[in-house]
Amino acid sequence: MRESAWMPTPSNPFAVKALAFDVFGTVVDWRGSIIREGNQWTHTKGSQVDWGKFADRWRAGYVPSMNRVRQGSLPWMKLDQLHRLILDDLLVEFKITGLSEQEKDHLNLVWHRLTPWPDAVNGLARLKKEFVVSTLSNGNISLLVEMAKFAGLPWDMVLSAELFHHYKPDHEVYLGAAELLGCQPAEVMMVAAHPNDLNAARACGLRTAFVPRPLENGPGQQQAPATPESFDVTARDFLVLADTFL
């Protein structure tokens, strides 16, 4: 890391040391990846499933299941375990039967095999020259580490809600990440496609970069409404984000 990253400069007016990235939707295209792997599954198994709808339903279960942990009606569990609880219901809903335990486990771990948006790997590699680049995701550590190997994501550090036994947007996650990175909150910039994640980061004193991903929920789908002026930086993708700084 160049010394220049550690103090305000014309290219880094925020004196940011580390960038903390949301992952699902911001770095990787979960919906497209599940559809692609699902279609291969259909090709092999012959069962007809609307994998776009399946992916949407799986993701729709994500926030409610984390909220059950956040509110204490479920004990702490890894996202892999929450994904599995949702999957077990979806297999009934989509009438997918006859899977072995091993096949269910493999399907559940599709979240370890998500592919990045086209700009993500090159953008991270450029940003890594100036900043510590870390995940800050609700995905568990092993999910994020395996995804990074699968997708070639060049993280300096893998930080997860799992380390704090709190899910985003609980403040423990953002403040805990800054502490582990040896930074003041204002020296960390949260990068996300989701305004609610950025709003929580900002409330903890982190800097914020909004990178909208209009295709996250599929073509023609609505995104959560955003007010880009609320965030320190808005960039179309990670390459433009790198251009902002480098």
Added chain:
Amino acid sequence: MRESAWMPTPSNPFAVKALAFDVFGTVVDWRGSIIREGNQWTHTKGSQVDWGKFADRWRAGYVPSMNRVRQGSLPWMKLDQLHRLILDDLLVEFKITGLSEQEKDHLNLVWHRLTPWPDAVNGLARLKKEFVVSTLSNGNISLLVEMAKFAGLPWDMVLSAELFHHYKPDHEVYLGAAELLGCQPAEVMMVAAHPNDLNAARACGLRTAFVPRPLENGPGQQQAPATPESFDVTARDFLVLADTFL
């Protein structure tokens, strides 16, 4: 990661998924690095210091200070903070005076700027093709992340005693690392130059690889006695370790 890494094969008879590396002495040459940076300091400042002795005394304070945390006579603190406690005593002992707070802080962070043994970067890059390669060090997260950027160490994951608020050889560190990596203990192999670290890892059910570093304490110095037959693998360096598996 190739599927083959996840089950016993002729080249990976232990079915190991992840390698967890001790860092100080095993991956990086702390003594040589401190001497090198100290000699530059002498060149700039003109003060005469025996930096080999200084490094040895700093390192000699390491285990006793961690033991005070392990036994509860000090609260949890990061290794950066323990290093600073030791350094403040050493500055008196070596009659180094007149340093600003910023200069003391910079000197203390020399542990973030250690250089790897000659085989380390290439060996890790080769091992990374087959395994998850992670640190498992008593160094704090920010120390290890900055060292990795400084030295070009291609970790998949940075795991530290800091995540568990226990220092090695406390068993919480080894078992906590396996849990975060999503592995059974026997699926993780600890790699270290220090038999006591490996003995503790083995007692937790981890596999063990002994990589002696005879120059760790300087030329002609004794190493802790080792019985290589106690460990699953013994290799002269990380390249030979990679040859064992790949």
